[in-house]
Amino acid sequence: MDRFDLAIVGAGAAGMFCAGIAARRGARVVLLDHAARLGEKIRISGGGRCNFTNLQGDRLERYVSADPRFARTALRGYPPARFIELVRSHRIGFHEKHRGQLFCDDSSERIIAMLKAEALGGEVQWRAPCSVGSVSVREGGAGVGHDARRFVIETDAGTLETGALVVATGGLSIPKIGATDFGYRLARRFGLKVVETRPALVPLTFDAQHWGPFADLAGVAMEVGITASAQLAAPRFLEDLLFTHRGLSGPAVLQISTFWRPGEAIEIDLAPGASLATALAQARATSRQQLSTVLGELLPRRLALAWLAHQASTMPRLRPDARIAELGNRDLDALCASLQHWRLEPAGTEGYRKAEVTLGGVATAELDPRTMQARAVPGLYFIGEVVDVTGWLGGYNFQWAWASAFAAANAVTPG
Numbered sequence: 585m586d587r588f589d590l591a592i593v594g595a596g597a598a599g600m601f602c603a604g605i606a607a608r609r610g611a612r613v614v615l616l617d618h619a620a621r622l623g624e625k626i627r628i629s630g631g632g633r634c635n636f637t638n639l640q641g642d643r644l645e646r647y648v649s650a651d652p653r654f655a656r657t658a659l660r661g662y663p664p665a666r667f668i669e670l671v672r673s674h675r676i677g678f679h680e681k682h683r684g685q686l687f688c689d690d691s692s693e694r695i696i697a698m699l700k701a702e703a704l705g706g707e708v709q710w711r712a713p714c715s716v717g718s719v720s721v722r723e724g725g726a727g728v729g730h731d732a733r734r735f736v737i738e739t740d741a742g743t744l745e746t747g748a749l750v751v752a753t754g755g756l757s758i759p760k761i762g763a764t765d766f767g768y769r770l771a772r773r774f775g776l777k778v779v780e781t782r783p784a785l786v787p788l789t790f791d792a793q794h795w796g797p798f799a800d801l802a803g804v805a806m807e808v809g810i811t812a813s814a815q816l817a818a819p820r821f822l823e824d825l826l827f828t829h830r831g832l833s834g835p836a837v838l839q840i841s842t843f844w845r846p847g848e849a850i851e852i853d854l855a856p857g858a859s860l861a862t863a864l865a866q867a868r869a870t871s872r873q874q875l876s877t878v879l880g881e882l883l884p885r886r887l888a889l890a891w892l893a894h895q896a897s898t899m900p901r902l903r904p905d906a907r908i909a910e911l912g913n914r915d916l917d918a919l920c921a922s923l924q925h926w927r928l929e930p931a932g933t934e935g936y937r938k939a940e941v942t943l944g945g946v947a948t949a950e951l952d953p954r955t956m957q958a959r960a961v962p963g964l965y966f967i968g969e970v971v972d973v974t975g976w977l978g979g980y981n982f983q984w985a986w987a988s989a990f991a992a993a994n995a996v997t998p999g
């Protein structure tokens with residue numbers, strides 16, 4: 585039977601990173617993954633350019649968890665600047681795209697190659713593709729602490745034994761590239777609680793019947809303000825919205841999907857900023873144009889026309905061909921309110937098939953925030969997305985993968 589200091593299940597972002605650090609510090613590390621192609625989520629991330637961190641990646645309020653303070657220690661212990669330094673040392677070109685989001689200049693493959701090179705430098709043993717079966721514990725070896733307790737892992741490439749086991753199998757999103765519930769099942773088998781999971785950073789869908797008036801807007805994109813008004817903790821995001829055939833997508837909707845709960849409404853400001861009321865009042869004072877023409881200059885024209893058509897039943901004076909000069913204050917106020925407080929109730933999400941991440945996961949109360957070790961199971965660690973810590977859109981999820989992996993690697997290779 586092969587013996588290791590550390591076995592890591594899941595060779596994604598967190599697993600590869602953890603393996604490299606621990607192995608370079610002298611640990612005998614084996615990295616197991618059932619997929620033939622490693623780092624697939626990194627490859628498809630950030631539209632193929634991997635938004636590998638965010639300059640504000642150590643800001644705790646950018647992460648969602650049942651315990652919002654849990655991630656603090658790990659994020660402080662390995663802030664974005666450390667990963668940026670590593671990326672620079674591998675001469676990977678990158679740029680800031682939007683609000684601190686850092687992307688590779690050429691391709692996500694550079695980050696995968698960097699993680700592989702770091703792991704190879706430490707002589708990590710790779711077992712992939714390799715199916716991981718049962719995991720059991722053998723107590724009472726000769727040593728103390730981790731040495732006294734060994735994990736025995738059955739795989740289709742043989743049985744192996746390890747002092748420490750790190751679970752880095754990620755969340756449930758994108759099953760077709762290898763996502764499974766392995767980490768959650770293992771946690772439960774060891775008696776650890778798992779916070780209910782659901783898809784996040786995911787497009788929202790609407791009933792065909794309710795979406796009818798907007799279905800023709802597929803492709804329209806614009807900046808909006810968005811919030812999940814029933815959730816007091818939900819921030820208001822100012823991001824781009826994209827109309828699709830089935831509903832809404834784009835960064836604004838992906839962000840709010842993390843906070844939205846089924847049965848609740850979201851609220852969208854289609855004209856963020858204070859200028860809409862002023863612009864309409866000015867147009868009324870100075871022009872004889874039709875309402876559709878005026879609104880078509882303030883909003884994407886297709887949206888302006890669909891909006892007026894949609895409002896016609898409830899606000900008949902706001903006809904597209906009405907002269908703006910003939911409308912009263914109440915008409916314009918009603919129009920502004922409808923556009924700036926658009927409340928709508930999604931029917932659901934596009935699910936794990938399209939979600940970038942999984943909310944929930946191994947309960948943080950079960951883990952030591954300094955090491956990611958299960959409090960009740962010495963030697964067993966959970967890192968990355970499998971843990972109940974979910975970042976906003978914008979590089980935060982990779983930053984959590986790096987920071988939690990670093991914490992665990994430190995713990996299994998002290999000194």
Ligand SMILES: Cc1cc2nc3c(=O)[nH]c(=O)nc-3n(C[C@H](O)[C@H](O)[C@H](O)COP(=O)(O)OP(=O)(O)OC[C@H]3O[C@@H](n4cnc5c(N)ncnc54)[C@H](O)[C@@H]3O)c2cc1C
Pocket residue numbers: 593594595596597598599616617618619622623624625626628629630631634635636637714715716752753754755757758761762763764765766939940941967968969970978979980981982983985
């Ligand atoms: C389309 C898309 C785009 C994204 N873009 C970004 C972005 O730009 N920036 C950002 O910060 N985040 C992004 N994310 C989220 C980010 O990819 C994840 O949060 C991150 O990869 C999580 O790292 P992880 O190591 O925990 O899990 P993963 O990277 O998902 O790795 C898990 C590994 O475990 C393996 N595994 C699973 N089950 C088993 C099993 N039973 N046996 C053996 N191996 C198993 C999988 O094959 C996989 O290799 C994106 C996600 C998606 C889907």
